[in-house]
Amino acid sequence: MALSTEYIAAWQQWHDDRIKDLNRPHGFLSVVCQDWLTEGELYTSEFVPGQWLLKDGEIYYHPDPERAAKGEFLSVDGKQAKGPTHIPHGYNKNSGTGSAVALFYEDLEVETITRVNSRGETIHAIRVRDPQEAARKRFDDIETFPLSEAWVVPAKFVAAHIELHNVPTVDDSVYEASFTIGHIELTINGQAFSLEVSGHRAGSQSTGYFSNYCYVHFGDQTNGKETYGGGRIIKFADQAELEALTALDFNRAVSFPCALSTFVACPSTPAGSRLPFRVPAGEYTPPVPHERISTYKG
Structure with a gap:
């Protein structure tokens, strides 16, 4: 079934808002x-x-x-x-x-x-x-793969006990706090996957979760070629959105901030969230060339 005009309009608004946000004076x-x-x-x-x-x-x-x-x-x-x-x-x-x-x-x-x-x-x-x-x-846009209904994949969120991990980042010897809050289970090409869902590092066991968002961080065979080498993420606004999930929309896959600057240390892709095929959906690598260097020498 083809994507509806309502879906396409909503995606375009979301994409335009993302470009506007990335171009913020203090973004x-x-x-x-x-x-x-x-x-x-x-x-x-x-x-x-x-x-x-x-x-x-x-x-x-x-x-x-x-x-x-x-x-x-x-x-x-x-x-x-x-x-x-x-x-x-x-x-x-x-x-x-x-x-x-x-x-x-x-x-x-x-x-x-x-x-x-x-x-x-x-x-x-x-x-x-x-x-x-x-x-x-500043840039006017980020190129994306063509929108595809094939990459709106039926899925469900399975909550888990919130666990805090210090995960490696793209900056050598730098780790950051990541709260694993559950998994999204889905099947692609007949193969079952369980993608880790992380809470934003502002979350804590005392406050409950993520002060602003949570996300799936996945890798695939476009990384380092068509898309950012560190994988891509799909964001969710809050726990309620996750619990209501019926499909994971890869058309909304975006790059981490470290694709925009060497002065940002983003977490590495979870080992269990690396898909063994191309995912031709979502963003290509942002048009912001920069040399990736390690800022930490400790």
């Missing part, structure tokens, strides 16, 4: 650094005046006296940081676990992120988002 196109802090050592960013200090697992910002005298301050939760200022840790809308309040220097958005290294140690970094970088990288 992932705008990230210009991901600089890791060392316990007890002051760090100076090339983008923001002042210094950052990681002390006993907490982050503090120290303003630059000369720049402060000129009225140039980092804004922390809407207030000028005129002296040493503690950066609260918690949920960050952009990067999951990290700084819990808004940080701005002029038109630059600043955030801290928290991850784990290969030794199981908690590590922290500073990211800066520059609207001028987003404007430089």
Whole structure:
């Protein structure tokens, strides 16, 4: 059965909204650094005046006296940081676990992120988002495979006990928290698959789940050729959408943010979610060429 005009219109609106979101002034196109802090050592960013200090697992910002005298301050939760200022840790809308309040220097958005290294140690970094970088990288569209009803596959969500894992990312020796919340079961070409469903890292066992979304992260044989090498994801707004699921729509498969910038460390594809064939549906690789380099040297 051919896709309905209503389906096509809804998909187009969703796709247009995604392109608009990616081109936001402080979206992932705008990230210009991901600089890791060392316990007890002051760090100076090339983008923001002042210094950052990681002390006993907490982050503090120290303003630059000369720049402060000129009225140039980092804004922390809407207030000028005129002296040493503690950066609260918690949920960050952009990067999951990290700084819990808004940080701005002029038109630059600043955030801290928290991850784990290969030794199981908690590590922290500073990211800066520059609207001028987003404007430089701006694109009008991401090419997609033709819409196909064949890739709207009957499926069901099977919830599981929420488990927290530290999973490897595309950045060497950097791991991030991922909450496995269940699986989506489906059959493709007569073969059964059970694709892992992850909660966004803002989720926790105490709050229940994901502060904003959950997703399936899958790989297939288009990766690294037609599509992003790190696999693609299909997002869901919340638990209710998952529980009402009757089909997994691969036409809505998109790339992770690390396809847009080397200064983003996205999780690797779960081993059980790598499909042994092409999935010619969803997004091609975004038109944002960049060299993938490791930002963490620990």
